[in-house]
Amino acid sequence: MTTAARFDEIVHAPNRLQICAMLAAVESAGFPAVREGLGVADSVLSKHVRVLHEAGYVAIHKATCASRVRTSLSLTTAGRAAYQGHVAALQAIMENGTGKPEVSSTARRTPSR
Amino acid sequence: MSAAIPPEEAASAMAAIDDRRAWLADRLIAPGWYHPACGVLAGALIAVAETRNWPLFYWAVAGYSAGCGALMWMNQRRAGVTVRYFRTRVSIVFAAQVLTLSALAALACWLDLDRGRRGAFLVAGVLAIAITIVFGRWTDKALRADFQARR
Numbered sequence: 001m002t003t004a005a006r007f008d009e010i011v012h013a014p015n016r017l018q019i020c021a022m023l024a025a026v027e028s029a030g031f032p033a034v035r036e037g038l039g040v041a042d043s044v045l046s047k048h049v050r051v052l053h054e055a056g057y058v059a060i061h062k063a064t065c066a067s068r069v070r071t072s073l074s075l076t077t078a079g080r081a082a083y084q085g086h087v088a089a090l091q092a093i094m095e096n097g098t099g100k101p102e103v104s105s106t107a108r109r110t111p112s113r
Numbered sequence: 114m115s116a117a118i119p120p121e122e123a124a125s126a127m128a129a130i131d132d133r134r135a136w137l138a139d140r141l142i143a144p145g146w147y148h149p150a151c152g153v154l155a156g157a158l159i160a161v162a163e164t165r166n167w168p169l170f171y172w173a174v175a176g177y178s179a180g181c182g183a184l185m186w187m188n189q190r191r192a193g194v195t196v197r198y199f200r201t202r203v204s205i206v207f208a209a210q211v212l213t214l215s216a217l218a219a220l221a222c223w224l225d226l227d228r229g230r231r232g233a234f235l236v237a238g239v240l241a242i243a244i245t246i247v248f249g250r251w252t253d254k255a256l257r258a259d260f261q262a263r264r
């Protein structure tokens with residue numbers, strides 16, 4: 001099944017795109033693993049995760065283990081669809097070189113970096 | 114509404130995606146001790162049959178199950194991610210490993226219990242360690258290929 005190309009400005013921001021790329025490959029990922037993968041500070045990751053969470057793309061799970069709270073992240077169904085559509089849009093841009101993909105109706109302008 | 118981004122930016126974004134997937138694949142690859150430890154558990158389970166002490170063998174089965182569970186838990190905790198390991202390629206390698214070890218155990222049973230060749234379970238236990246390590250490395254390769262094939 002092919003995914004419809006849909007450029008998503010929420011996903012497109014470099015850090016958020018990488019967060020989605022990591023989460024799309026796994027069932028869930030711990031907050032420290034994602035932070036290490038991106039090489040950013042907690043506060044930076046938190047900011048981007050909050051944007052994705054508010055868009056309904058990322059689910060945040062908190063579990064208490066040995067009196068420590070472990071936070072893990074996973075892509076929601078909507079987030080997975082948005083990410084796959086965005087990747088398809090990027091591929092279309094690379095192949096066609098038009099630079100004018102359709103933009104997701106749910107996407108909005110947000111600080112990107 | 115349209116977003117105009119140049120093909121170079123799209124290519125850069127795709128390269129970033131590939132980088133993160135490669136990083137994730139590296140993180141998921143089991144550490145050096147993992148497959149030998151699995152091999153020792155499998156080898157010990159088969160070798161214990163040499164004693165013909167079946168209550169001890171049942172305890173060995175329980176120990177093998179608990180040991181494998183603990184190793185997988187430790188590996189997952191180290192990686193910090195939860196993945197569906199049994200994707201297509203990994204499933205094929207895993208099925209081949211189970212079949213090979215089962216055939217080895219069956220051969221040892223036939224040689225020792227039917228033909229009376231003492232030591233067959235010990236030899237099979239040592240071979241099981243090597244087989245588990247080899248298949249473990251193939252599993253890692255399959256997992257890496259699976260991750261890099263998908264965006």
